[in-house]
Amino acid sequence: MAENTKILSAEDAEKLLRPIDEHIGEIQKKIDALRVDGADKVAELTDELRMAKESKTLTAEQKEKIRRKDEALLAGAKKTEAANKAQVEKLIAEGEAYLKAHYNTEYLDRIKASGAGEREAAATAYSRKVEALKEEHEKSLEALKGKLASASGEEKTTLQKEIKDETYVFKNRMFDAKMVYRKDLQAVKDREHEAFTHQYHLIDLLRKSKFTFAQQRAQSRELSRYSFSWKQFFLRNGLYIVIVAVFIALGFITPAVKHTQLFTATNILNILQQASPRMFLALGVAGLILLTGTDLSIGRMMGMGMVTCTIIMHKGPNTGTVFGKAFDLSGMPLAGRAILALVLTILFCVIFTSIAGFFTARFKMHPFISTMANMLIIFGLVTYATKGVSFGAIENAIPNAVIPKIKGFPTIILWAVAAIVIVWFIWNKTKFGKYLYAVGGNPEAAAVSGISVFAVTLGAFMLAGVLYGFGAWLECNRMIGSGSAAYGQGWDMDAIAACVVGGVSFTGGIGKISGVVVGVLIFTALTYSLTILGIDTNLQFVFEGIIILAAVTLDCLKYVQKK
Numbered sequence: 001m002a003e004n005t006k007i008l009s010a011e012d013a014e015k016l017l018r019p020i021d022e023h024i025g026e027i028q029k030k031i032d033a034l035r036v037d038g039a040d041k042v043a044e045l046t047d048e049l050r051m052a053k054e055s056k057t058l059t060a061e062q063k064e065k066i067r068r069k070d071e072a073l074l075a076g077a078k079k080t081e082a083a084n085k086a087q088v089e090k091l092i093a094e095g096e097a098y099l100k101a102h103y104n105t106e107y108l109d110r111i112k113a114s115g116a117g118e119r120e121a122a123a124t125a126y127s128r129k130v131e132a133l134k135e136e137h138e139k140s141l142e143a144l145k146g147k148l149a150s151a152s153g154e155e156k157t158t159l160q161k162e163i164k165d166e167t168y169v170f171k172n173r174m175f176d177a178k179m180v181y182r183k184d185l186q187a188v189k190d191r192e193h194e195a196f197t198h199q200y201h202l203i204d205l206l207r208k209s210k211f212t213f214a215q216q217r218a219q220s221r222e223l224s225r226y227s228f229s230w231k232q233f234f235l236r237n238g239l240y241i242v243i244v245a246v247f248i249a250l251g252f253i254t255p256a257v258k259h260t261q262l263f264t265a266t267n268i269l270n271i272l273q274q275a276s277p278r279m280f281l282a283l284g285v286a287g288l289i290l291l292t293g294t295d296l297s298i299g300r301m302m303g304m305g306m307v308t309c310t311i312i313m314h315k316g317p318n319t320g321t322v323f324g325k326a327f328d329l330s331g332m333p334l335a336g337r338a339i340l341a342l343v344l345t346i347l348f349c350v351i352f353t354s355i356a357g358f359f360t361a362r363f364k365m366h367p368f369i370s371t372m373a374n375m376l377i378i379f380g381l382v383t384y385a386t387k388g389v390s391f392g393a394i395e396n397a398i399p400n401a402v403i404p405k406i407k408g409f410p411t412i413i414l415w416a417v418a419a420i421v422i423v424w425f426i427w428n429k430t431k432f433g434k435y436l437y438a439v440g441g442n443p444e445a446a447a448v449s450g451i452s453v454f455a456v457t458l459g460a461f462m463l464a465g466v467l468y469g470f471g472a473w474l475e476c477n478r479m480i481g482s483g484s485a486a487y488g489q490g491w492d493m494d495a496i497a498a499c500v501v502g503g504v505s506f507t508g509g510i511g512k513i514s515g516v517v518v519g520v521l522i523f524t525a526l527t528y529s530l531t532i533l534g535i536d537t538n539l540q541f542v543f544e545g546i547i548i549l550a551a552v553t554l555d556c557l558k559y560v561q562k563k
Helices: 010-035 039-055 058-151 152-209 211-227 231-257 264-290 298-312 334-363 367-386 397-402 410-428 431-441 443-448 454-480 493-502 515-534 539-561
Strands: none
Touching: 010 058, 010 152, 010 397, 039 058, 058 152, 152 211, 231 454, 231 515, 264 298, 264 410, 264 431, 264 454, 264 493, 264 515, 298 334, 298 367, 298 454, 298 493, 334 367, 334 397, 334 454, 397 454, 410 431, 410 454, 431 443, 431 454, 443 454, 493 515, 493 539, 515 539
């Protein structure tokens, strides 16, 4: 190592690390010796038993023979593992204690200090390079301009071109110098990251990848720090930052203009209450967007669901008719009517989403077309059947039982929370969810790997239908009826917009449930806030349109960068 500098050479770094590696290596040898006939043998025999069980070439007699032999050996290996467990754990603890006492002070901190010196040296070198390039460029320009002053005709044209070329070359050299500087900084960052991760590589060998929670968190934090980029951060979160700023501004403007606080407990509960039915719709269409699709019929399904629920749960005999027939279900028990309304609403929604899903999956029809057809059919049928009239209110006792307010808390929110948890589980913990991402990301590759694109697509539409039905039923209970074919107009755009703002990409295979939730809350809160301010409904559409445009632009930028 050179004098008066913190910078370490590769050889210096290796010398610092060698005694640590050697010490841990000695401990590792003792652990490996204890694991040979214990833990390693258990893992080997367990794999052998599993492979024999799943084998299609072995006979039942051969499988049974292997099972008896391996289970006898496995019992002995487990006994050895148990006998050596305390000693292995003691050695692991010894190794981790040594690393804790020596790794940072004797190696990692020195690497970081060296990195600081390397960054300083790289910055100095870059600054000198820039100054040298500028000085050289200015001299060249001065010389060319001096010649240009006394030149004429063709020579003047040639010199003007040389000046232009000199400027172009200068810009290229400046760019190259900047790239070299960035490369040097990245090299330092890489060395520091490698030095950090090497400690966990040693722990990994000791623990056989069974890290403690604290060790997992430390690695996660380091990975986040290492991969962090301000540019990517603003691409991912820029829209949210702007929206948060808008809400902060609204929080100050509302008291000044309307003499009332915006973010009160009552207002927040009202926002969550309004968002709850919409959450079901957004969760449903999110699965279709994940498949690079959409659904234009959501609003009309909401209208169909509201009409269905209001007719069944109507307070007394229905005043309106369906295809000329009036229904009086007031003699049924209230619980039976509530359940019947939910089942039929879900059934009708699933039937129509299945039709759209079938045409999309079977005939490769774009969901824009298949769901637009659904939208027209549903609206036409429901309007014709009901003559476009509203069916009035439902029995008050039903919403009081289904979505009661407990000490002022609207329990409809709990229905939305349950839907979020269930859909998250489906997306992240089931085969269908994994297939959904695979088909959305690359349907051809998914088909080659044995995934039924038809089944996944149809399944996504059917799941959406179930969620739409639930959402319509909850909205009917929240509004205490008032079902009509026109109800829900524009809800399709709100649901799709919430998904887009929440990061569910139309490019397919990209999206999280948490993003959908945030998107729904943003739009509901924005509408509620602007309404309190007295902003005209038409102008509210302008705000929503700007947000959607910004969200899709950011999504497109991320997609272009990946390509």
